[in-house]
Amino acid sequence: MRLELITIGTELLLGHTIDTNGAELGLALAEAGIRVGRRTTVADDGDTIREAVEQALACSGAVLVTGGLGPTADDVTKRVVADLLGLPLEFQPDLWEGLLARFARFGRIPSDRNRSQAEVPRGATVLPNRWGTAPGLWLENQQGLVILLPGVPGEMRRLLEHEVLPRLRQRGAGLVVRSRTLRTTGIPESALAERVGEVEAALAPLSLAYLPGLEGVDLRLTAWELQPEEAATRLEAGVDLLRARAGEFAYGVDQEDLAALILAEARRRGFRLATAESCTGGAVGERITRIAGSSEVYLGGVIAYHNAVKISELGVRPELITAAGAVSEPVALAMVTGVVGCLGADVGVAVTGIAGPGGGTTDKPVGLVYLASTVSGTSRVRRIVLPGDRQEIRARAVQAALFLLHQQLAELPPQHSL
Amino acid sequence: MRLELITIGTELLLGHTIDTNGAELGLALAEAGIRVGRRTTVADDGDTIREAVEQALACSGAVLVTGGLGPTADDVTKRVVADLLGLPLEFQPDLWEGLLARFARFGRIPSDRNRSQAEVPRGATVLPNRWGTAPGLWLENQQGLVILLPGVPGEMRRLLEHEVLPRLRQRGAGLVVRSRTLRTTGIPESALAERVGEVEAALAPLSLAYLPGLEGVDLRLTAWELQPEEAATRLEAGVDLLRARAGEFAYGVDQEDLAALILAEARRRGFRLATAESCTGGAVGERITRIAGSSEVYLGGVIAYHNAVKISELGVRPELITAAGAVSEPVALAMVTGVVGCLGADVGVAVTGIAGPGGGTTDKPVGLVYLASTVSGTSRVRRIVLPGDRQEIRARAVQAALFLLHQQLAELPPQHSL
Numbered sequence: 001m002r003l004e005l006i007t008i009g010t011e012l013l014l015g016h017t018i019d020t021n022g023a024e025l026g027l028a029l030a031e032a033g034i035r036v037g038r039r040t041t042v043a044d045d046g047d048t049i050r051e052a053v054e055q056a057l058a059c060s061g062a063v064l065v066t067g068g069l070g071p072t073a074d075d076v077t078k079r080v081v082a083d084l085l086g087l088p089l090e091f092q093p094d095l096w097e098g099l100l101a102r103f104a105r106f107g108r109i110p111s112d113r114n115r116s117q118a119e120v121p122r123g124a125t126v127l128p129n130r131w132g133t134a135p136g137l138w139l140e141n142q143q144g145l146v147i148l149l150p151g152v153p154g155e156m157r158r159l160l161e162h163e164v165l166p167r168l169r170q171r172g173a174g175l176v177v178r179s180r181t182l183r184t185t186g187i188p189e190s191a192l193a194e195r196v197g198e199v200e201a202a203l204a205p206l207s208l209a210y211l212p213g214l215e216g217v218d219l220r221l222t223a224w225e226l227q228p229e230e231a232a233t234r235l236e237a238g239v240d241l242l243r244a245r246a247g248e249f250a251y252g253v254d255q256e257d258l259a260a261l262i263l264a265e266a267r268r269r270g271f272r273l274a275t276a277e278s279c280t281g282g283a284v285g286e287r288i289t290r291i292a293g294s295s296e297v298y299l300g301g302v303i304a305y306h307n308a309v310k311i312s313e314l315g316v317r318p319e320l321i322t323a324a325g326a327v328s329e330p331v332a333l334a335m336v337t338g339v340v341g342c343l344g345a346d347v348g349v350a351v352t353g354i355a356g357p358g359g360g361t362t363d364k365p366v367g368l369v370y371l372a373s374t375v376s377g378t379s380r381v382r383r384i385v386l387p388g389d390r391q392e393i394r395a396r397a398v399q400a401a402l403f404l405l406h407q408q409l410a411e412l413p414p415q416h417s418l
Numbered sequence: 419m420r421l422e423l424i425t426i427g428t429e430l431l432l433g434h435t436i437d438t439n440g441a442e443l444g445l446a447l448a449e450a451g452i453r454v455g456r457r458t459t460v461a462d463d464g465d466t467i468r469e470a471v472e473q474a475l476a477c478s479g480a481v482l483v484t485g486g487l488g489p490t491a492d493d494v495t496k497r498v499v500a501d502l503l504g505l506p507l508e509f510q511p512d513l514w515e516g517l518l519a520r521f522a523r524f525g526r527i528p529s530d531r532n533r534s535q536a537e538v539p540r541g542a543t544v545l546p547n548r549w550g551t552a553p554g555l556w557l558e559n560q561q562g563l564v565i566l567l568p569g570v571p572g573e574m575r576r577l578l579e580h581e582v583l584p585r586l587r588q589r590g591a592g593l594v595v596r597s598r599t600l601r602t603t604g605i606p607e608s609a610l611a612e613r614v615g616e617v618e619a620a621l622a623p624l625s626l627a628y629l630p631g632l633e634g635v636d637l638r639l640t641a642w643e644l645q646p647e648e649a650a651t652r653l654e655a656g657v658d659l660l661r662a663r664a665g666e667f668a669y670g671v672d673q674e675d676l677a678a679l680i681l682a683e684a685r686r687r688g689f690r691l692a693t694a695e696s697c698t699g700g701a702v703g704e705r706i707t708r709i710a711g712s713s714e715v716y717l718g719g720v721i722a723y724h725n726a727v728k729i730s731e732l733g734v735r736p737e738l739i740t741a742a743g744a745v746s747e748p749v750a751l752a753m754v755t756g757v758v759g760c761l762g763a764d765v766g767v768a769v770t771g772i773a774g775p776g777g778g779t780t781d782k783p784v785g786l787v788y789l790a791s792t793v794s795g796t797s798r799v800r801r802i803v804l805p806g807d808r809q810e811i812r813a814r815a816v817q818a819a820l821f822l823l824h825q826q827l828a829e830l831p832p833q834h835s836l
Contacts, residue, residue, distance in 0.1 A: 014454075022430075028433075030433070040457070041458075052456070074625075131807075154807065277703075283707075285699045289723060293776070299727055301700065305717060306713065
């Protein structure tokens with residue numbers, strides 16, 4: 001099955017917002033075996049939207065539109081599409097009741113503008129939106145299929161998953177486009193490519209893509225329009241081949257996250273975790289606590305941005321900072337042992353570095369970061385110099401810190417179940 | 419002047435790559451007074467590319483295409499466009515010499531495939547690419563204007579800046595497309611729209627867009643194709659009008675960030691800042707330390723994820739947690755006074771809440787967050803219930819916490835310079 005995407009928003013064309021919905025839709029639709037033929041972005045303008053939907057319908061017979069379903073005057077998608085398909089808008093009292101209940105839950109009163117969100121083109125299927133006020137709509141007649149979703153990424157994503165994909169999968173011919181990813185970190189793309197070597201022939205008909213990012217380099221394998229079983233078998237073998245080549249730099253597959261892997265391993269061993277951060281300013285804690293259930297393992301941490309806090313809260317000796325500097329091996333080690341001691345944890349990780357743009361010297365350039373980890377009283381430390389701007393250096397430092405702790409945990413003797 | 423964008427790449431449609439070129443082109447072209455009428459993304463497929471370019475030319479008479487200029491088999495853009503415009507490809511020896519020299523500089527030898535990169539449609543202007551192997555091309559005849567740029571972001575950006583924008587500016591009549599944004603938070607989109615009321619007529623010819631996100635609702639005003647001075651004057655007046663309507667919920671304009679505003683105000687008053695976080699797990703500290711120079715104001719903080727850390731590091735009394743619960747008004751207040759006391763700060767902010775997905779009860783649902791701020795010994799606390807998933811609740815809680823502190827700082831009597 002083939003489908004066109006239309007993303008609506010003047011802010012997308014002006015470049016004030018990057019179109020992440022388009023990429024997310026592409027991934028999810030491919031996973032369901034649906035090929036996106038074209039993606040068009042247009043402004044919040046009735047005539048332009050109408051023309052784009054009309055062209056897409058004529059070309060593919062199916063179109064998914066995101067954006068322009070909100071309560072304000074620039075939200076015109078529903079009206080325009082209803083008009084194009086010749087369907088009058090009808091007020092649905094039960095939809096309005098649902099909206100009223102939602103507003104009440106957050107202690108708010110809906111305005112008159114919100115009433116328009118309870119209007120539905122005649123014959124359309126309402127895709128209930130439990131995560132926002134604008135429901136999705138599924139419109140189908142002799143002209144083709146038009147799916148309308150809100151543009152707010154969180155709402156779009158959930159409606160897609162819960163309402164749209166199940167309906168689309170029913171129409172597919174059983175073939176799928178599937179990808180699997182091997183995640184690596186701590187090694188640059190070109191060095192990784194050297195290690196992996198020429199594998200295209202061995203992997204065919206799978207395609208391989210190198211996707212470098214702030215968490216490392218992901219290796220993505222894609223199977224194009226295969227039967228699900230064949231796709232799964234080939235992808236599994238492909239991932240195994242790549243894992244063998246990438247060696248110790250491979251830490252996970254698909255959506256696996258380094259923080260989640262650390263939490264799982266620590267939980268298995270009954271370890272409790274603490275963090276001490278300088279240049280990352282809380283970003284390591286933020287990464288860890290993104291994971292639901294992290295509270296079983298993660299006690300908390302100290303953001304020791306100022307040296308006074310390193311001394312008072314982490315017990316770093318002032319002489320150490322004077323002698324070696326705040327960004328140094330001994331201070332990183334003192335931070336990690338300090339936080340583990342203060343908070344009563346078993347494992348810990350610490351980061352101190354120079355994120356820039358200021359503060360660099362010839363000896364200690366911007367991007368220099370010391371990481372330390374500790375597991376049951378044994379500590380290790382690593383010095384790295386990271387490329388990029390302030391935000392990139394910080395994000396890379398978080399990943400490198402987690403990788404250090406992950407490696408140390410992975411080298412522990414395996415635990416035998418009792 | 420009006421122009422359409424076409425970005426080429428199967429990766430973009432599959433969603434493996436997010437189309438950042440599209441946004442970057444939109445920003446740069448608007449700044450040069452050129453309106454992007456539509457953006458289309460198509461796969462690396464000759465027929466599809468041809469159809470998209472043909473449609474765009476018919477519609478706007480001018481199109482900028484990125485991608486598909488490389489040396490590999492899936493790079494077909496140049497051939498397709500030359501064919502569409504009826505221009506034969508001609509090998510240019512001097513372009514080839516340049517390519518050979520470039521390869522020599524990196525110690526590499528070009529392959530036969532690279533020869534095609536020295537072929538140019540008859541009559542086209544070559545836009546020299548000093549940053550890669552594929553030159554840009556400027557093709558113009560009675561059918562219209564087609565600009566071809568490589569898809570690699572760094573090369574696209576530089577060719578745009580050095581070769582394309584100067585040529586396009588010459589055609590513009592000195593008109594610009596400019597936007598300004600009023601940033602609001604702490605008020606839902608529909609309630610904000612009620613407050614702002616019917617302003618479209620008063621703002622004309624500016625257009626107004628409501629842009630809701632995790633940091634609040636941005637109000638974007640755009641001046642389309644005006645003289646620069648008129649655009650600036652009208653936008654300034656428009657922002658003033660919106661600010662008056664939005665009242666206390668408006669905190670900044672354009673790229674202004676709440677954390678940066680707090681840091682600037684604290685710096686002005688000689689205040690030092692500390693944070694105490696439970697459910698946000700370091701995300702408030704992370705937001706603050708994104709700002710370069712935050713170290714002048716921000717001392718650090720405590721991530722008190724586990725109750726034991728709230729007690730040991732922040733001095734929250736255990737009876738308080740037993741009586742009121744960790745997510746409560748008194749605990750939020752005790753956290754903020756605790757961290758300010760421990761770290762020796764003047765101002766502070768604390769967050770405790772239930773980010774979910776688990777942990778909610780009827781009395782204390784997922785999304786319930788208590789925020790507390792303190793300025794020079796005076797504390798305030800706020801209870802809110804936030805919508806969304808775990809990550810969204812956390813991001814909204816960070817913004818709400820910063821907003822509470824920002825408001826408290828804003829209500830201080832103005833400082834008189836000495």
